[in-house]
Amino acid sequence: MRNISTAKLLIIIFISNIMESILAPYLIGFYINLPLAFLVFSLAIYNSNYNSNPLFAFLSGFYLDLISSSPFGINAGLFTMMSYVVNSYANTFKLFSYIQICVFFSMSSIFYIGFKNLFISLENFSYLVLFFSFIFNTFLFLLIAMIRYYFPSKAIKYD
């Protein structure tokens, strides 16, 4: 996902949004929320060699707002914030271990879920969901990060 083109990213966000809506009813039974589209976008800007434009993040979020029927501006704002944080600490991340990065992304996703719940459905806001989602997302990201060690050819291609 390094330096992915805008068109590709939008298509991937679209597919992620569909997958998210399919998975959500099953995962919520285990108090887990997995914001796939947000994580895909975060990974894209994290992996990019260049700082992304704030307007790019804003419009990507705006696009997600449109396809996910969220209130307009909520994803746009959160994507912009995420883009700012990632761009600001892009060089600092290089000093972090994989576990720390996984925890950072997991925390970001928890912030995203909590913030979104506060705006869209306050009655669904649950600390239990945030807690379980944090644990689940952290382990999921660790698992994904480990893949490159099990498939070295991919690591060589990207590193």
Next chain:
Amino acid sequence: MSRVKPTSGTKFLYFLCITISGFLVYLDIKHKSFEGIKNYYQSFIISSSYLLKSSTVDPVIFLYRLTKDKSELINENKQLKLEIDKSYISNFIISRDSKFFVDDESIKRFLAINNINEIFQLAKLEYFDTEMYMCCSKHRAFIKTYKTNNNNNYIGKPVLNYMGLIGQIIYSDSVIEVLLLSDTDHVMPVMSGSHFCNAKGSGKPGKIICTYNNKLWQDKISIGQEFFSSGMGGIYPRGILIGKVVNIREVDESFTELDINLISSPIASNYVGVLEGI
């Protein structure tokens, strides 16, 4: 390649984007300002997915259903045919229940005593040599029941179709052999009023011959007179119409021979019933 930190200009742009986002969220939640755009998008997605589905998936599903419906229809047709044949035989028995059984209670008692669920077993004609039937004296039919009897104990049981009795079982294994009424080896006691005689198979299709001592039975027999099963042989139920007299011959001064045309034909239906017992 290292990434530079956002400059103050970029930071301002970030701030501006976030502020606009907040303003948009406020507008949307408070005033539902973007409902039209969302609805337009949703209707576009629904209509395009509908069009896509109707042009790609639906034709495939239609073709699949077409083939499936056809095979389902064929199977349903076969099943219905089977049920109709079964009902024909049931009707034959029901319309003559007084001949098979005295009343409903005796039917129930008989079924209960013998642990029988149905009074006949539906069977399908497996093999029938029509040439042999038309030319020669050996008239046999080979049938197979739908429900397998553990004992295969069908020997001696009468076989009927929707027209009437056609014969009795003489061999019972995986395939059941039926000795037809017109076979020369078959003998059946028949009666007409107070007149009794033993009808033997003629070896000709649909015909049996009854020879009797005219000194013993002096009643006048006429052409077209109906003959019924007498039940004296212990195989067939009493009082079932077997056939009508078509020819009367004097063999000698003591014996008279009757040609009786059978009312039922074994080739009338592919489905027959094996009567459980009488």
